[in-house]
Structures are given as structure tokens and as C-alpha cells.
Amino acid sequence: MSHLLDIQDLHLAFKGLKGVTEVLHGVDLNIAAGERVALVGESGSGKSVTARIVLGLLQETRNARVSGRVAFDGVDITAMPLRDRARLRGTEMSMIFQDPTSSLNPTFTIGNQFAEVMRRRDPGLDQTACNVRAIEMLAEVSIPEPARVLANYPFQLSGGMNQRVMIAMALVNNPKLLLADEPGTALDVSVQAQTLRLMHDLVEKHHTAVLFISHNLGVVREFADRVYVIYRGRIVETGPTDAIFHNPGHAYTRALMDAVPRITGAGLPEVPEVSDDFLAPMVRHEGGAS
Amino acid sequence: MSSVFRILLRRLAISVIVLIGVSMLIFAIARIIPGDPARIALGPNANADQIASLRTEMHLDEPIIAQYGYFVADVMRGNLGQSLYTNRPVTVDIAEFLPATLELVIFAGILMVGLGLPLGILAARHRGRWPDHLVRIGTLLTVSAPSFVWAVILMLLFAFYLPLFPVAGRLDDSYEIARVTGFLTVDTLLAGDFAAFFDALHHLVLPSVALALSGIGQAARLTRANMIETYDKPYIEMAQAFGFYPSRIARRYAFKPSLIPSLTIIGLDFAAMLGNAFLVEAVFAWPGLSRYGVAVILRKDLNAIMGTVLVIALTFLVVNILVDLLIAFLNPRIRHSTRAGS
Amino acid sequence: MTHALRIIAANPLSLTGLILVLAIVLAAILAPWIAPFPTHNTAVVDFIYANSAPNGRNWMGTDLVGRDIFSRILYAYRISLGLGIVVLIIAAPIGTIVGLLAGYLGGWTESMLMRLVDVFLSIPPLVLAIAVLGVLEPTLTNAMIAVTVMWWPWYARLVYSIARSEREEGYVLAAEVIGAGTPHIAFREILPNCLPAIITKMTLDMGFVIIIASSLSFLGLGVQPPTPDLGSMVAEGARYLPDSWWMTVFPGLAILFAVFGFNLLGDGLRDVLGADE
Numbered sequence: 001m002s003h004l005l006d007i008q009d010l011h012l013a014f015k016g017l018k019g020v021t022e023v024l025h026g027v028d029l030n031i032a033a034g035e036r037v038a039l040v041g042e043s044g045s046g047k048s049v050t051a052r053i054v055l056g057l058l059q060e061t062r063n064a065r066v067s068g069r070v071a072f073d074g075v076d077i078t079a080m081p082l083r084d085r086a087r088l089r090g091t092e093m094s095m096i097f098q099d100p101t102s103s104l105n106p107t108f109t110i111g112n113q114f115a116e117v118m119r120r121r122d123p124g125l126d127q128t129a130c131n132v133r134a135i136e137m138l139a140e141v142s143i144p145e146p147a148r149v150l151a152n153y154p155f156q157l158s159g160g161m162n163q164r165v166m167i168a169m170a171l172v173n174n175p176k177l178l179l180a181d182e183p184g185t186a187l188d189v190s191v192q193a194q195t196l197r198l199m200h201d202l203v204e205k206h207h208t209a210v211l212f213i214s215h216n217l218g219v220v221r222e223f224a225d226r227v228y229v230i231y232r233g234r235i236v237e238t239g240p241t242d243a244i245f246h247n248p249g250h251a252y253t254r255a256l257m258d259a260v261p262r263i264t265g266a267g268l269p270e271v272p273e274v275s276d277d278f279l280a281p282m283v284r285h286e287g288g289a290s
Numbered sequence: 291m292s293s294v295f296r297i298l299l300r301r302l303a304i305s306v307i308v309l310i311g312v313s314m315l316i317f318a319i320a321r322i323i324p325g326d327p328a329r330i331a332l333g334p335n336a337n338a339d340q341i342a343s344l345r346t347e348m349h350l351d352e353p354i355i356a357q358y359g360y361f362v363a364d365v366m367r368g369n370l371g372q373s374l375y376t377n378r379p380v381t382v383d384i385a386e387f388l389p390a391t392l393e394l395v396i397f398a399g400i401l402m403v404g405l406g407l408p409l410g411i412l413a414a415r416h417r418g419r420w421p422d423h424l425v426r427i428g429t430l431l432t433v434s435a436p437s438f439v440w441a442v443i444l445m446l447l448f449a450f451y452l453p454l455f456p457v458a459g460r461l462d463d464s465y466e467i468a469r470v471t472g473f474l475t476v477d478t479l480l481a482g483d484f485a486a487f488f489d490a491l492h493h494l495v496l497p498s499v500a501l502a503l504s505g506i507g508q509a510a511r512l513t514r515a516n517m518i519e520t521y522d523k524p525y526i527e528m529a530q531a532f533g534f535y536p537s538r539i540a541r542r543y544a545f546k547p548s549l550i551p552s553l554t555i556i557g558l559d560f561a562a563m564l565g566n567a568f569l570v571e572a573v574f575a576w577p578g579l580s581r582y583g584v585a586v587i588l589r590k591d592l593n594a595i596m597g598t599v600l601v602i603a604l605t606f607l608v609v610n611i612l613v614d615l616l617i618a619f620l621n622p623r624i625r626h627s628t629r630a631g632s
Numbered sequence: 633m634t635h636a637l638r639i640i641a642a643n644p645l646s647l648t649g650l651i652l653v654l655a656i657v658l659a660a661i662l663a664p665w666i667a668p669f670p671t672h673n674t675a676v677v678d679f680i681y682a683n684s685a686p687n688g689r690n691w692m693g694t695d696l697v698g699r700d701i702f703s704r705i706l707y708a709y710r711i712s713l714g715l716g717i718v719v720l721i722i723a724a725p726i727g728t729i730v731g732l733l734a735g736y737l738g739g740w741t742e743s744m745l746m747r748l749v750d751v752f753l754s755i756p757p758l759v760l761a762i763a764v765l766g767v768l769e770p771t772l773t774n775a776m777i778a779v780t781v782m783w784w785p786w787y788a789r790l791v792y793s794i795a796r797s798e799r800e801e802g803y804v805l806a807a808e809v810i811g812a813g814t815p816h817i818a819f820r821e822i823l824p825n826c827l828p829a830i831i832t833k834m835t836l837d838m839g840f841v842i843i844i845a846s847s848l849s850f851l852g853l854g855v856q857p858p859t860p861d862l863g864s865m866v867a868e869g870a871r872y873l874p875d876s877w878w879m880t881v882f883p884g885l886a887i888l889f890a891v892f893g894f895n896l897l898g899d900g901l902r903d904v905l906g907a908d909e
Contacts, residue, residue: 307747430892434892435891436844436847438863438866442884443884446874451874587853
């Protein structure tokens, strides 16, 4: 079966004043159409940069050295010219970020920003048509009074609403892949739960594949079909969500699970000591589209 | 838009207070000088009676508060007194010379914004590469010399060695234009004389460039710094994630949020050009407020000094208010603020 | 301190600035010894060599009465630097004290003091200086007074904004709880946090003061002849353009040179000390 997203042997290094720093050491990851996959790790493990490489954002930074193969929908996008790559963004694949309010441009109205995104897919759309579609989309994410929201600026809306606006904007062009970088982390817990449930329903409905980046195991468990655990730029464990949670194979995964406070199940697990076992080879669970 | 209105009112109120403060300051300084203003006004050949009657007329023997009171009353009536230098009412003098200075400052302002902002954007977009380095060093150079130095250099290079531009004045003597507004660019068009219009523009180039150079540098540096800060903001990354082209991001998404913090300082720079206009006018023999101003200062022509300073302070304040309004208009946070005050 | 110097030295631009500034300061201090014609800073005439273009004897040419322009520029640097130092040494403390008190004490004091500052700030700087000099005799001392009067509000505003945000900080509250008096809190607690910004500003301001001072003397309102001053030298020489171009161009370039150096250095300091306005 061919995957929607297929990352093979991805390496990333940054060239700095002191020499070259390797960040990713050969990451393999794939996602099938409509599948929800989580990438879990601590800060600095390399999960965020992986997502950005898929989008093509990192390659434009001067000091980044990327090698490996990333195929999207059968096409090798690492070999694509930058212009074509940019065309994919916002239309076939989109991304939502951690802090919703600061991810939206403060000097444009929601309606304006929506229209801009919609014109990525269809440049000829006029403002009225955009507004109609935007209102539809906002209603889907359960935003009350969508017409009024269109005229608002991001700072006039709450964090939770902005998060939903961002999800709506990311999905309005019906992308095949949604990348979510720690969504809802900036929101408080109940709002976060709501938002995630919403995302769940939406991607189910639109059959969107999701690469979900998180350090929050509880959320991952709710949301993902399959999980990749990443440690210091290497995938150390992968498999269906249930398998991983019931039977964590790799020493690092076990440490992560143990570090999670039992009551809330949320928060950044701080793995207390680093042990050599963490560098053990990858554990693969069967099952799922891997 | 009522918060904008509130801002306008507040600024107007502050401006009035400031104007009063300025006038008091200058008034106080003027009265401290040694020497008898009446005697100076009448010259060395005046006799005691003439001086005494002029002193009474000028209220010089009354308490200083009263003198200030008379002064304010006069100003309200539009009477700024008589200039000793030209023997005309100061208001007439100002009406004659102010437009020339304003025309120069406005053109320089257009240059400052029209060249400074794009240069800053260019430098920010190509940060770390040669356009950025070029802009950084170039702008640092332009802000490092007073406008009269640039005026002299420009004049040497482009009026003498490469005689591309006229050396001095506002208009070639061969043109006779009826004076309507005092702005030659406007008056020539009103008179339908296009040759004169282009000649007026031709004369404007070197002086406005000399005046604007420092401002262009400042505006470029400021825009560059703000845009670099903006580029680090999350919403720019989001725009990139949506696949917008870098040029579009620079023009549309990064520019507006960067502009807002720069505006206050750009406004200040523009207003500061009013002061620097003096220097450029001197080099290019531009018949503006400077020649008048310097002459009256050297002659201790108190009425004229007061009038000139007040008018310039007023213009400065008006510019500041306009800039504040522009900021309020561009910054949605202020427009939709439910709190009073800026 | 050495850390700061190392960072400045690492950046080619600020290193250039440091070198330029040192060169100018040295030139100014050593003027009597290194100037080829040390007497030319007074009303000396030497008509044989009057009005000569740059040559082996007079590197930057001579003025209308035969004085060596290079020597005069060196002496003019003394005046400019001296003026800058005096102005900043007076304006900075005055402004700092006003800003500190307004920022820390708040309330009525804050409103009154900052309104006063606003009045000064709302006049175009040059115009205020010109007006002050217009009513006082144009001399070096009065020029210094005029520029100082115009300058201190900027320091007041800078220190005010820092003090205002600092006054909510923990260390201030702690000092108040102990019962420390206002002078102690203002000067021993808050002031040290303002110093990096003040120092950066003073360096950048040196260049600016030189520009203002030369502008004033260009208009004839500052230093009077025969004392050499860069601004008045440019003004005198401007009358003889384009033929005797060296009379204006070299003093003009001297201004540019000095200010450029201070600006480069100030930019570097700003990166080092991380101070903002």
C-alpha cells in the first residue's frame, strides 16, 4: 500500500560557528491517507523540525543541511523546486501551531486572512465568495456568530476561538495532510480537550491524514492511531497506540510513561536520568500501516 | 471610531498646553537678556522720550505676567507684532517665507518615506547578505553628517562638476508666476505653466535630497530592525506554512506590523526636518524661514523670533498629531480599544 | 569590561568605530603637538600661502588668509569633543534624576515632571537651541547651554521608561519593606539597571551632539571666529564654492568621520549591552 507521506532516512544538520550540529540521524516515518499519526518526544528531540522539513520550511534556512527522501502522494518533494513545493503548502498540506493568537496576523481581520488562504487554492475568488465559505468552515468548528467573527481581529478573540479559527483555516482548502505542532498547548486544559475533540471529528469527516506532534502522552493516546517515539533525533519505538501504551518496548518509552503524573496524564514528562539503554535500537510493534 | 476621536481630543489638549509652555519659555528667555528692547528697536539715535514712549507701548515697565498677558491677547488677535528687520508685521513675513520651507520639508518627507521604507524592507528580507550590509553601512553614513554637509557635497557634485541641477533658488528668474499658495509646485500648475512647474521641481531636487538623506537613513534602519523582529514572530511562520511567496510575505504580512512601531519615530524625524531645513536653505539660498529666522535672531528682533518659533512649534505639533492619528488608524488594537487614552 | 571589548573587537564594524573614535580623541588631545601649524588656530595670517589647494605643505589646503586647514580641523576637534563631553556630563545626570524621580515616585510628581519633559521634547531640537542662542550671545559657553537645555529631556524620558517598569520589580518592593528611603532606592537600586541604556545612549549621542553643535556654528550661532569650529569652517568655505572646494569639503568630511566613528561604536555597544530605547 502506498503511503501519503513517506519519510526515509531523513538527516538534518545545522552549520554553526562551532561546526556542524546533527539534529536528525536517519528518521523513517510514514503516514497513510486518513491516518492519524503522533510523533512524541521531549523538547529538542527533533520532532518539530521533522514537521517543518515536510512542509519545506527548514530548507530555506541558510544553515540547514537536509538529506534523505520525503515523498508526498507518491512524488519526491525533496527533489522539487522551491516554487512547486510552496504551491503544495496551504493547499495539499497545512500546519497549525502552538500558540493560536500569536500565529494569526494581528493587523488583518479573520475574514481577510481566511480569504488569503482560500485564494491559495483558487486565486480568482472574490471576497464575498470567500466569506461564505469561511462562515461555513467556522460553523463547522463550532464558532458562534461566524459572520461577526470574520470582522474581528485576533486579539479580540479568546485563545480557544483563535485555535479553532486556525484549524478552520488549515482545513478550508481540504488538504490531504495536516501537521499539528503541539496544538492547544497554550490553552488551558478544558479548552484543549474541546479543541482536540473537534479536530478529531473534523479530520475524520474530511478524511485528512494528521501528523500530530506532542510531548503530551495523554492527548496522544486519545487522538492517534499510531505513534512514533523520537529521542535525540532517532525514532526509538513505533507501533499502534494501544500496543505502545500497553507494552512499551524501548527503555526510553518506558521512562516517558513512568514520568507522566498519574492524575492528569498531561504535562511535559521530564525523564529523570538519561541511561545508555535509551540508545538501544528501535522497537517496532506490528499492526497498523507501518 | 470614537477612540480615535478621543485620541485626537487628548492630543489637541496636550498640544495647546505645550504651545503655552513653549511660548512662556521663549518669552521668559527673551526677557532675561540684558539690554533694553525698546532702545535696540529704535536704534542708537533715539532720544529718551522716544524710548520711554516705546517702552510704555511695549508694556516693558509692567510686571512680566502682564507682559505675557498682552502677548497672548495679541496672538489671539493674529497680531505677532512688527519685525524690526523687515518693518512689516511678522505675520506677513511668515506668510511669505513659510510656504517655501514647507514645500521643501514635504518633498523631503516624501523622499524619506518613499526611499527609506523600501530600503529597510529590502535589507530585512535579505538579512545577512550583501544588500543588507550595503544598506546598513550606507544608512549609517547618511545619518552621520548634518544636512548642510550633504548639501555642500551634493551641490559640488551635481550642480558644479556635473551640472545637472541648479545651484540655488527656487525658480529660474525668467519665470513669472502669480503667487497663490506660495507653493511653487502648486502655483505653477494653477497658472498652467508646465515649463515652470518642471523648473520648480528641478530646483527642489538637490535641497530636498540633502534634507532627506539623514531621515532616509533613519527610516531605513528603523524599518529594517522592526521587520527583522517581525520576521521572528509566529504569524510569519504560519504565513510561510500556508505557502505564501516570500515577496508577498514581506510586502503584506510583515510590513504592516513593522510599520506601526516605526511610525512614532518617523514622525519625529519628519518634524525634526523642520529644524534642519534651516541648514539646507542656507546652502542653497532657498528663500524660506531660515534666512529670515537667522537674520532676526542675529538682530534680536524679538517679535519675529517669537513668531517664528511659535509657528514652527505649531507645525511640529500638527505633524505629531497627524502621525498619532495615522498610527491609530493603522493599528487595529487602538481603533478597537474600549479604554480611553492612548 | 574585557568581555565587552572582546565582543566589540569581534565585530568588524564596531571595531572600526572604536579605532576611529580613538584616533579622533588622540588627535584632539595631541593637537598642539601633531598639528603642522599649531598657531593657525588663532587669527594668524599668512598671505603667501592663502587659498592654496591641498599639497605637500598643507595637506588639506589653506583658507582665505593662509591658515592650514588640517591643523585647524585638529583644533576644531578639541572644541567639538569638549563640547560633547560637557553637554553630556551635565545633560545626562539632570535627565537621569528627573526620569528616576518621575518613574519611581509616580503620581503627581510623575505627571508634572513628564509634562515638563514633553514641552521640551515637542520643539524641534534645533529650533530650541537656535531660539536660546538667539536671545543669548552666541558664544561657545552659550552654545553649550543651549544644547544641554535641549538634550536632557531625552535622558529623562529614557530613564523614566526604565524606572517605571522597574518600580514594580521585587527588589524595589523588598527595599521599601525594609524601610529604605527614596534616594537610596532610586540611586542605589534602580539606577544601576538604567546604566547600560544610559551609557549606550551617551556614546551614540556624542555623534549627535557634534552634529547639532556644528549646525549651530554653521548658522553663526555658536563658536565665533577665529576659534576653529567644523561647522563655521564649512560655512565660511561654502562661499567659495566650487573653486576653493577644500575649504568646505574637508571640515565637512571631518564631521562625517567623527560622527560615523561614534555611531559605529555606539551600535556595537548597543549589541553588547543589549540596551534598547
